[in-house]
Amino acid sequence: MEAVHGHDHAHDHHGPTGIMKYLTTTNHKDIGSMYLWFSFSMFLLGGAMALVIRAELFQPGLQIVNPEFFNAMTTYHGLIMVFGAIMPAFVGFANWLIPMQIGAPDMAFPRMNNWSFWLLPPAALLLILAQFTPGGPAGVGWTLYPPLTIQQGMSMDLTIFAVHILGMSSIMGSINIITTVLNMRAPGMTLMKMPLFCWTWLITAYLLIAVMPVLAGAVTMLLTDRHFDTHFFNPAGGGDPVLFQHIFWFFGHPEVYIIAIPAFGVISQVIPAFARKPLFGYSSMVYATASIAILSFLVWAHHMYTVGMPVQAQLYFMFATMLIAVPTGVKVFNWVATMWKGSMTFETPMLFAIGFLFLFTIGGFTGLVLAITPVDVQLHDTYYVVAHFHYVMVAGALFSAFAGIYFWLPKWIGKMYDEGLGKLHFWLSFIFFNLAFFVQHFLGLAGMPRRIPDYSLQFTDFNMVSTIGAFGFGLSQLLFLYIILKAIRSGEKAPQRPWEGADSIEWTMLPTPAPYHSFEKPPVIR
Amino acid sequence: MASTTHANPNSYYLPAPSHWPVVGSVAVFLLMLSLVMWMNDVNGGLLVMAAAFAVMLYFLFGWFGTVIRESESGLYNKQVDVSYRWAMSWFIFSEVMFFAAFFGALFYMRALSVPWLADAETGDLLWQGFKSAWPVSGPGIEETFTPMGAWGIPAINTLILLTSGLTVTWAHWGLKKNNRGQLTFGLLLTIVLGLVFLSLQVYEYVHAYRDLNLTLASGAYGATFFMLTGFHGFHVTLGTIMLIVIFFRALKGHFTPERHFGFEAVSWYWHFVDVVWLLLFVLVYWLV
Numbered sequence: 001m002e003a004v005h006g007h008d009h010a011h012d013h014h015g016p017t018g019i020m021k022y023l024t025t026t027n028h029k030d031i032g033s034m035y036l037w038f039s040f041s042m043f044l045l046g047g048a049m050a051l052v053i054r055a056e057l058f059q060p061g062l063q064i065v066n067p068e069f070f071n072a073m074t075t076y077h078g079l080i081m082v083f084g085a086i087m088p089a090f091v092g093f094a095n096w097l098i099p100m101q102i103g104a105p106d107m108a109f110p111r112m113n114n115w116s117f118w119l120l121p122p123a124a125l126l127l128i129l130a131q132f133t134p135g136g137p138a139g140v141g142w143t144l145y146p147p148l149t150i151q152q153g154m155s156m157d158l159t160i161f162a163v164h165i166l167g168m169s170s171i172m173g174s175i176n177i178i179t180t181v182l183n184m185r186a187p188g189m190t191l192m193k194m195p196l197f198c199w200t201w202l203i204t205a206y207l208l209i210a211v212m213p214v215l216a217g218a219v220t221m222l223l224t225d226r227h228f229d230t231h232f233f234n235p236a237g238g239g240d241p242v243l244f245q246h247i248f249w250f251f252g253h254p255e256v257y258i259i260a261i262p263a264f265g266v267i268s269q270v271i272p273a274f275a276r277k278p279l280f281g282y283s284s285m286v287y288a289t290a291s292i293a294i295l296s297f298l299v300w301a302h303h304m305y306t307v308g309m310p311v312q313a314q315l316y317f318m319f320a321t322m323l324i325a326v327p328t329g330v331k332v333f334n335w336v337a338t339m340w341k342g343s344m345t346f347e348t349p350m351l352f353a354i355g356f357l358f359l360f361t362i363g364g365f366t367g368l369v370l371a372i373t374p375v376d377v378q379l380h381d382t383y384y385v386v387a388h389f390h391y392v393m394v395a396g397a398l399f400s401a402f403a404g405i406y407f408w409l410p411k412w413i414g415k416m417y418d419e420g421l422g423k424l425h426f427w428l429s430f431i432f433f434n435l436a437f438f439v440q441h442f443l444g445l446a447g448m449p450r451r452i453p454d455y456s457l458q459f460t461d462f463n464m465v466s467t468i469g470a471f472g473f474g475l476s477q478l479l480f481l482y483i484i485l486k487a488i489r490s491g492e493k494a495p496q497r498p499w500e501g502a503d504s505i506e507w508t509m510l511p512t513p514a515p516y517h518s519f520e521k522p523p524v525i526r
Numbered sequence: 527m528a529s530t531t532h533a534n535p536n537s538y539y540l541p542a543p544s545h546w547p548v549v550g551s552v553a554v555f556l557l558m559l560s561l562v563m564w565m566n567d568v569n570g571g572l573l574v575m576a577a578a579f580a581v582m583l584y585f586l587f588g589w590f591g592t593v594i595r596e597s598e599s600g601l602y603n604k605q606v607d608v609s610y611r612w613a614m615s616w617f618i619f620s621e622v623m624f625f626a627a628f629f630g631a632l633f634y635m636r637a638l639s640v641p642w643l644a645d646a647e648t649g650d651l652l653w654q655g656f657k658s659a660w661p662v663s664g665p666g667i668e669e670t671f672t673p674m675g676a677w678g679i680p681a682i683n684t685l686i687l688l689t690s691g692l693t694v695t696w697a698h699w700g701l702k703k704n705n706r707g708q709l710t711f712g713l714l715l716t717i718v719l720g721l722v723f724l725s726l727q728v729y730e731y732v733h734a735y736r737d738l739n740l741t742l743a744s745g746a747y748g749a750t751f752f753m754l755t756g757f758h759g760f761h762v763t764l765g766t767i768m769l770i771v772i773f774f775r776a777l778k779g780h781f782t783p784e785r786h787f788g789f790e791a792v793s794w795y796w797h798f799v800d801v802v803w804l805l806l807f808v809l810v811y812w813l814v
């Protein structure tokens with residue numbers, strides 16, 4: 001269907017300008033850009049916190065920060081990266097791409113779309129305020145386990161309410177995405193013809209709506225335990241701190257797939273474009289993604305092997321967790337099969353996609369190692385776990401976001417980035433990432449605990465390497481900022497289809513750069 | 527494409543830039559900030575809260591007012607209607623999951639953590655003499671309480687909510703037959719039933735605190751009892767407010783026998799609240 005615009009300001013660009021334009025916009029592209037810039041600024045903030053952690057861990061002993069502050073840094077680094085950097089980045093992609101990929105004029109609810117975004121800055125502000133409250137910032141870890149969370153000061157409450165706001169934003173964003181995908185597709189764009197990115201977001205949005213309210217419930221119980229004398233997590237009243245862990249991880253494990261699944265979607269579009277072959281096993285990709293999503297609800301207690309659980313439960317969670325490797329393996333093999341005998345070229349997006357493929361697979365394997373209960377009893381809360389989830393979240397989700405940015409930037413702004421610098425960004429990121437995180441496997445296997453500002457002498461060498469890697473990685477991201485700004489200011493004009501292998505409809509049916517309203521009239525899909 | 531404000535069955539309505547979302551964000555921020563201040567005894571918390579509620583009201587009236595105006599001027603075609611249906615369904619699903627967290631906590635405490643605290647190992651080491659039971663406040667709480675019986679007010683409230691589910695459906699039939707009297711009267715009945723339910727609920731809480739010594743601090747039972755019934759009551763309150771809005775819209779002549787999703791959304795919500803209550807009645811009040 002065609003689109004009509006209320007008063008049509010936005011349409012002829014005579015609407016509000018300057019900051020007001022962004023405060024009031026109802027355009028999916030403006031909102032997508034805001035998400036992406038917000039995400040990048042949170043990435044820098046969270047990154048700075050990570051560098052504080054790494055600087056402290058450069059040598060054994062306490063040198064730079066006190067332990068309380070160190071704990072606060074691990075807490076807010078985690079929260080900001082998960083909720084502020086990675087999740088909004090992919091919502092930014094969803095905003096930019098879904099309407100263009102399904103042949104819609106915009107998202108189903110453009111105003112609510114804007115609200116979903118504008119809830120993020122207040123949440124970030126609460127998290128920042130939490131750094132400056134009496135009693136200092138909460139040092140409880142991003143998992144917010146009681147009883148420690150019950151004993152913190154005011155910053156804990158600010159954090160809890162920030163989580164509430166972030167949840168509201170995610171739920172509204174997800175409702176919007178699901179509705180858009182289900183109801184706004186152009187005629188002929190059947191579900192099984194959609195680009196895989198849309199599929200992955202449909203499934204992710206479902207996961208978000210299912211688990212964000214559960215997280216809201218968990219932090220609400222924390223709040224009432226803190227201030228209103230309930231005993232959810234206090235054994236004296238018949239409660240149990242482990243109850244929190246169950247509720248948190250019922251949210252938490254799906255959450256890691258909320259981060260990973262849209263990344264799969266991006267990779268599933270980048271690899272075929274540069275292999276110049278259609279994606280191998282499209283429908284098996286859809287089914288695999290859906291199975292991952294369903295299974296992700298059934299494995300949460302693999303984060304809790306050490307808290308005390310009946311052996312039967314441990315066995316169940318172990319095998320269920322390993323089962324996830326099957327659909328994940330389907331995806332990895334499909335990506336590899338897509339490249340098989342393709343005529344590949346290695347522009348920056350493809351480099352990041354291949355980097356993703358190698359490193360995410362390593363992260364998946366270490367996940368399998370951790371899934372084995374007796375092994376995890378050794379490795380739980382060591383640096384091995386830190387290595388595992390950075391392989392899946394940084395080299396997985398973040399690399400895929402980089403791949404997506406380089407891939408779609410020409411479509412979005414109509415200009416090319418500097419290919420040489422892009423490749424440099426990839427190689428710097430790839431090398432420094434591995435420097436920072438590969439050694440953490442050894443540290444964890446040797447028994448170095450996570451979230452502790454000091455360590456025994458024998459861990460020194462690997463920690464130094466890790467810190468050097470982390471600073472290198474952090475600095476390389478400034479290059480990324482430079483590349484993007486340079487492309488926006490003075491990039492060469494992008495051709496209509498810069499990647500000849502890219503064949504979803506945003507490339508084949510829309511001009512470059514894409515017009516402000518994607519499809520005023522729905523395209524005809526064969 | 528030329529700008530148009532007339533209903534066009536072939537076009538999907540895209541709203542112009544709007545300041546309401548940002549107003550909403552300000553309201554939410556102030557509200558959260560004021561709650562933190564209030565809970566931590568920071569001066570001025572209540573003042574900020576008052577400001578938050580003022581902005582919130584402005585926001586709700588502004589945004590929903592806009593949507594209602596757009597809807598009444600016929601800007602929403604069939605496809606927009608379908609969008610709203612999907613959105614409301616998924617929103618209710620999110621609410622279901624929110625309650626699921628608290629029902630999960632109830633299950634966990636009743637079936638797992640309370641018995642564990644009384645079992646041989648823990649009991650002997652930490653809480654000698656504690657016997658597993660339900661309702662219970664927990665091994666470390668000296669004060670005793672009387673649990674809330676199921677067959678007094680709660681049973682009456684069950685009847686009231688079930689009846690209100692019928693009256694709202696009866697109102698819907700009236701709307702579909704274009705019998706406006708039946709519509710408004712059915713809505714009015716539903717609202718009254720909702721208000722009676724809420725009053726009885728308040729009465730029950732007063733009774734619990736004053737006579738039964740049953741409070742939020744009454745351990746596992748008190749926490750789950752008040753949090754579950756409290757959040758449910760909060761949802762009934764929201765539902766009643768929504769019904770009141772719909773009632774006045776109906777009086778103003780809004781809704782047609784064919785197009786009335788605003789009405790349906792509220793009735794879906796009302797039925798959802800109803801179902802949650804049935805679960806509550808069985809799991810919180812009855813099976814003790």
Ligand code: HEM
Nearest residue numbers: 256259260302303364367368370371380381385389392393
């Ligand atoms: C084959 C797939 C995967 C398996 C089998 C797996 C398994 C595990 C296990 C068993 C743990 C708990 C380790 C412990 O605390 O002792 C864990 C931790 C973690 N995983 Fe995974 N994982 C997988 C994929 C992912 C993905 C895709 C992500 C995110 C994108 C992810 C993010 C995390 C995070 C953040 C933690 C640590 C949470 C914390 O304690 O702070 N994992 N994983």
Ligand SMILES: [Cu+2]
Nearest residue numbers: 253256302303
């Ligand atoms: Cu997990």
